[in-house]
Amino acid sequence: KTFETTLDTPAFKGSLSVPLGLYINGEFVDPIEGGEIDVINPANGRIITSIAAGTQADIDRAVDAAERAYKTSWGFKVPGAQRGKMLAKLAHLMKEKQSEFAALDALANGKAYNTAFSRDNSGAIAVMEYYAGWADKISGKTIEVNENKMAYTRHEPIGVVGQIIPWNVPMFSLSLKLAPALATGNTVILKPSELTPLSALLFCTLVAAAGFPPGVVNIVNGYGASAGHAIAAHPRVRKVAFTGSTLTGRKIMEAAARSNLKPVTLELGGKSPTVVFGDADVEQAVKWAIHGIYFNHGQNCSAGSRIYVQDTIYDEFLRGFTEQARAIRVGDPFATDTYQGPQVSETQFQRIMSYIASGKESGATVHLGGQRIGSEGYFMQPTIFTECTPDMKIVQEEIFGPVACLMRFGTEEEVLERANDTSYGLAAAVFTKDIDRAIRVAHALEAGTAWINCANQTEISMPFGGFKQSGIGRELGEYALENYTNVKAVHVNI
Ligand code: NAD
Numbered sequence: 001k002t003f004e005t006t007l008d009t010p011a012f013k014g015s016l017s018v019p020l021g022l023y024i025n026g027e028f029v030d031p032i033e034g035g036e037i038d039v040i041n042p043a044n045g046r047i048i049t050s051i052a053a054g055t056q057a058d059i060d061r062a063v064d065a066a067e068r069a070y071k072t073s074w075g076f077k078v079p080g081a082q083r084g085k086m087l088a089k090l091a092h093l094m095k096e097k098q099s100e101f102a103a104l105d106a107l108a109n110g111k112a113y114n115t116a117f118s119r120d121n122s123g124a125i126a127v128m129e130y131y132a133g134w135a136d137k138i139s140g141k142t143i144e145v146n147e148n149k150m151a152y153t154r155h156e157p158i159g160v161v162g163q164i165i166p167w168n169v170p171m172f173s174l175s176l177k178l179a180p181a182l183a184t185g186n187t188v189i190l191k192p193s194e195l196t197p198l199s200a201l202l203f204c205t206l207v208a209a210a211g212f213p214p215g216v217v218n219i220v221n222g223y224g225a226s227a228g229h230a231i232a233a234h235p236r237v238r239k240v241a242f243t244g245s246t247l248t249g250r251k252i253m254e255a256a257a258r259s260n261l262k263p264v265t266l267e268l269g270g271k272s273p274t275v276v277f278g279d280a281d282v283e284q285a286v287k288w289a290i291h292g293i294y295f296n297h298g299q300n301c302s303a304g305s306r307i308y309v310q311d312t313i314y315d316e317f318l319r320g321f322t323e324q325a326r327a328i329r330v331g332d333p334f335a336t337d338t339y340q341g342p343q344v345s346e347t348q349f350q351r352i353m354s355y356i357a358s359g360k361e362s363g364a365t366v367h368l369g370g371q372r373i374g375s376e377g378y379f380m381q382p383t384i385f386t387e388c389t390p391d392m393k394i395v396q397e398e399i400f401g402p403v404a405c406l407m408r409f410g411t412e413e414e415v416l417e418r419a420n421d422t423s424y425g426l427a428a429a430v431f432t433k434d435i436d437r438a439i440r441v442a443h444a445l446e447a448g449t450a451w452i453n454c455a456n457q458t459e460i461s462m463p464f465g466g467f468k469q470s471g472i473g474r475e476l477g478e479y480a481l482e483n484y485t486n487v488k489a490v491h492v493n494i
Pocket residue numbers: 164165166167168191192193194222223224225227228229230232243244245246247248249251252266267268269270300301302398400426465466470471
């Protein structure tokens with residue numbers, strides 16, 4: 001089965017054609033148990049198409065294929081330079097279809113086509129290129145022992161790796177999982193989110209053309225509780241890397257521990273603070289704070305959802321922030337001037353609305369927004385809460401929507417205490433012109449990433465990951481290579 005459609009929109013004109021099966025051992029196959037999942041367009045709530053949904057039996061098949069490929073035609077059997085060339089070719093092929101990838105993500109995720117094109121998919125291509133460059137630079141160390149003994153380390157591939165990704169940046173997530181695993185010589189079974197499976201299916205059509213032998217890359221769609229769990233719990237999957245909610249991360253770690261103690265990399269949720277001191281450039285701070293929370297409809301793990309502003313500039317900041325939040329263009333993902341499309345699903349939309357109700361009940365003030373837009377699709381107003389207190393659910397829990405909590409503070413000591421008062425620790429931003437304070441605060445914030453006078457920035461060469469319950473391990477940069485290699489110590493008696 002193939003999904004075929006032609007779109008004639010302001011942002012994208014063209015045809016889309018996507019096979020809907022499971023991609024196992026280099027070909028599209030039907031699921032053994034014959035399941036399907038409807039893919040919904042969040043801009044109107046209508047079904048776009050139905051994809052094949054894998055279950056345990058399909059994951060078993062994929063593990064067989066990945067094991068076979070690892071033993072016969074991948075790992076150290078293929079020189080790093082050759083693995084790198086395949087990743088570079090993949091990046092090239094992705095670039096040729098960048099507009100189709102962006103259109104598929106705009107359709108199923110609801111994000112603005114222009115954002116999907118210039119952020120997600122450009123990023124995904126750049127990640128492939130970056131790790132293509134690493135593939136022939138994986139090296140161990142020679143360690144001096146004594147005259148009669150030579151010792152060295154090897155960074156060996158782990159083998160069959162499982163990867164499970166969410167829906168918020170579909171192709172970027174796929175790339176940052178697959179690329180380092182393939183560069184280091186592993187074979188992979190990846191499960192995309194059931195909400196946004198279409199771009200990953202288009203991606204499968206490029207894998208063989210890039211030169212990857214069958215079974216090296218397997219992409220199996222399906223529900224988390226069946227296909228996802230089967231990957232995490234599989235005794236022959238040697239490692240699992242997951243991006244998604246903290247709740248699911250806990251389940252993955254449990255399944256990994258019970259099955260074969262496979263190592264886990266977890267990139268989980270966040271409730272990131274943005275701290276604006278009185279001496280900051282207010283205009284710049286407002287601009288970044290808007291990007292921090294509202295980019296991608298607030299559906300960012302690192303969204304700056306708690307904004308602390310020093311008393312002296314609170315009113316000025318609130319005025320500027322409100323003005324810009326009000327000006328955000330919410331609408332059709334395929335219009336050229338849209339900044340915010342619909343939220344990804346009815347479930348997410350209802351979840352956000354229930355947080356808004358909870359904020360009101362607990363005494364916070366809806367300063368802006370808080371309402372649904374229109375009657376079709378899952379569009380919502382950019383929302384600002386003021387008069388928030390530390391114990392409120394809207395201040396403690398990840399909302400994953402366009403909802404900011406603005407709070408005032410007096411001193412540096414006080415704001416640090418409040419900013420760190422959360423179970424999460426993914427990212428944090430600080431705005432000040434005082435260099436000493438900027439660095440002192442960036443170091444004191446409990447977060448895997450600290451931004452000084454900017455927010456929500458990702459550099460491919462920089463590690464990304466969480467402190468506390470925001471995750472385990474680091475992705476991106478050289479650090480991601482550690483997730484996918486076993487270090488072996490070799491002792492040689494001379
Ligand atoms: P989710 O946890 O519901 O689902 C993520 C993936 O896990 C999906 O593919 C899903 O099918 C699968 N899954 C669900 N239950 C499973 C189970 N029991 N076993 C195995 N797999 C299972 O998260 P989501 O709603 O898709 O994504 C939103 C969350 O992702 C947010 O909490 C966000 O903060 C987080 N996120 C984190 C990062 C990061 O880098 N830290 C990046 C993006 C998103």
